[in-house]
Amino acid sequence: MRDDFAKGADMEITVNPAGQQAVVVKLSGRLDLLVAADVKQRLAQVVNEGFRLIVVDMSEVSFVDSSGLGALIGGLKAARLAGGDLRLASPGPQAQAMLELTTLHRVLKPYPNVTEALQAG
């Protein structure tokens, strides 16, 4: 039964360093409850590896649910506790709507693209 459940999981995570301290984590697929724990763990790992500015590239994310947003908050917490930051870049319309529905955009302001997210602040 568990195997059936896991079939829905469809997410690719690619990590590309963008400088000494900065890294772009590109998510592709559905950011939902099936992958939330993996994503959170991966973001924490990137912080542990010494990166301080984490930009999550959302351009290829087709769908986000609230558990997925919870994973992003987990990554944000890890980054902030290490003295760094986590930023979202180019979320699609559905992700943008979820961010606004939950008011999370007030904490995680989405940037239009990866370059701006890396350069801001």
Place this chain on the structure above:
Amino acid sequence: MEYSPLRAIFTHAGWGPAEWAAFRRGLIKILVITNLTLGAYYLLWRGFVSLNWHAWLFALALFGAELYSYIGSVLFGLTVFRLRERGEPPPAPAGLRVDVFITCYNEPVELVRKTVRAAVAIRYPHQTYLLDDGANPAMRAMAVEEGCGYITRSSVWQGFDRHAKAGNLINALEQTTGDFILILDADQVPLPHILDRTLGYFADPEVALVQTPQHFINVPPGDPFGSHAPLFYGPIQQGKDGWNAAFFCGSNAVLRREALARMGVYFFVRDVERRIRRALREADTVIRRAERRLLKADRQRIAPALRALRKAVAQARRELDRGDTFQEVTERFQRRVEEAARLVVADDLRQIMADLAEIQSAEAADIMRSLNDEALLAELAARDRSPLAAIETVRQLIPLLVNEAMDYLPISTISVTEDMSTSMRLHATGWKSVYHDEILAHGLAPEDLRSALQQRLRWAQGTIQVLLRENPLTLPGLSLGQRLAYFDTMWSYLSGIPTIIYLISPPLYLIFGLLPVNALSDEFFWRLVPYLAVNQLLFAVISWGRPTWRGQQYSLALFPLWIKAVVTAAGNVWFGKKLGFIVTPKTRQHGRYFGLVRWQIAMMALLAVSIVIGLGQLALGWRNDGLPVLVNVFWAVYDLIMLSVVIDAAMYQPSEEQ
């Protein structure tokens, strides 16, 4: 669940269940309105005419207690005014992903096995998990034998607050992927059709929670510990359901994961905003204090910087109100604070750095802790420090407060009754709840007085924690009906002091001759008696044949427990003291428990003595106030009967076969 003999008569008269239910709901509305009108009539007279100012302290205290009870009646009346009987549930759609969580801590393995076995055997396809917070190897072995998933805390919890059952659930939510979650206590054995009867409600995409009754099968005849809650798991939850405020009771309930997750994200954002506002408030205090302490010599150099700081705080508040993102608000604020600091000459800046070193080490930890501790926060703001240090403190505040406790929590951790708090937050986020009044699990109640009292204490403490941390009257997002439905439950736990006032009233009169009313005139009786009578009638119609006497006795007799709960919960919320929360033992503790009910015994002795004195003096002709004596003796006897429940419970010994 209704066994009214009256019902049988009316059924013969040709009334179907629908007519009957409609009749009852109408009758309840009429009785609620009558009751509240009579109560107001009585209380207005009591307040304006009858107070005996010769015994003003006692008179006001008793009037206060009566006012408390009346407000309770209003809240209760509102709750049951919209009684919602759901009847047959909608059919469960096929193909939902459902997890069943069984929470356990230190219960006997064989007891938990019964629940696990029944949970695995639930008919609707699902995955069962045992959430073992005791991480007991024997429990793990049992779970494997029964073909049940087994979850313990992951390593990320090491060194952090475990948040008891709330933490246990959060941990499991992270390790599982079901869209719907049935939650069961370790001693709640589910029936095979529990999911078939509850999942259908989730066809409404706004429904977050379906709660079913907690029913106990091990309660001895007479229910000595008042375990059954037929009024709560019935008319009260049905009444709350009418206001979309039926709440989560920790077990025998199905939850929608997306609702929990969305609520968690939403409350995370609110927590961040709350912390920023708190930081700004403290910044204000620090700046004002620095301004007051400014020496003449410094005024020229530093006052402009402090003024600029104050403006920065006000500006940040305006931006928050306007709905700007927190990042923008805090970045701009930090920039303005740095600009303000530059107004101070370079020499002073060096001084700032020196002060800073001192502040950072000592105060950083304090400030973070202070978020949950009003007293410490006040002390911090009042602490002496140089104006220069004040500037630096303000600069540090927001990062300190905001970055520390960023947590996404799909179950509320603000109270030991995480269930009630979680459902209140769900309601505040716009979700709906359902109370389905059908027994779908067979549970075990505490089997001795100590365990029963511990359980009651925990519920009361948790409810008061919620009241003090997230008052439903002010929590944004709730409807008025929801606010009052939650507040009703909290208000009922404040009954300790009013009960003491009621209990000592007869002795005060019979022994010391203190009468809180001017005179026990006809007027008094004509106002009080109809009020009390309609009150009882309303109660009878609401309970509709369900036995409620034990519950009434306990809610009065446990007055010392209610007071203890309020005091310890307030100490916990305001001063960070420990609650003394103890997990309820599931096995019987041996012995008799008079020590646990010593206050009730003392009160009973006082009542008994006052009866003897009152009647004795009357019989001997030493006093001639016959009517007041008889009225007070009546109340004293009533109180004795109510209180006697704890004596029975303390002496209770199970028979051999039990």
